[in-house]
Amino acid sequence: MALREILTVPNPLLKQVSKPVEAVDDELRALMDDMLETMYAAPGIGLAAVQVGVPKRVIVMDLARQDEPKQPRYYVNPEIVWRSEETSPYEEGCLSVPDIFDEVERPAQVKLRYLNYQGERVEEDADGLFAVCIQHEMDHLDGVLFIDHLSRLKREQAIKKVKKAKAA
């Protein structure tokens, strides 16, 4: 396993639309293992492959608390097949927009379809932090960042802050 570099704004690669995965094979599992290790090291609770420069529709996640055993989750070619009308706000962060947090309103519950680490088809309901995180990560697959849900002023301020911190 290897740590990969996490791209940060305004890297244009983060705006690309990721391509569907054709086969869940050992090469893809090696990418997912690297992504998980990179996410744990950051630390974060989710990571999309495009954030490490690989534009494939792949997400890893672990929502376990620090005092709980690890619970790695893998989502290949995820699709949202249902969204609730009810929405809820959450103060989101992003490893590609470090040290910026702001509230985003998203559907409170979603139903997902995806392939797991073994390439099996799974359907799952998500709510709470799981629903927030999977929608945030699936936005990455379409080149959308959480700051794209904010006002233009807030988005530009966030990018400026990240660029300034990187240059320091």
Ligand code: K1U
């Ligand atoms: O960059 C990412 O997509 C990962 C991001 C996921 C996320 C967080 C909050 C709301 C929606 C999506 C992060 O993991 S940011 C870091 C973070 O939230 C965290 C880090 C350590 C412990 C707990 C949370």
Ligand code: ZN
């Ligand atoms: Zn993110």
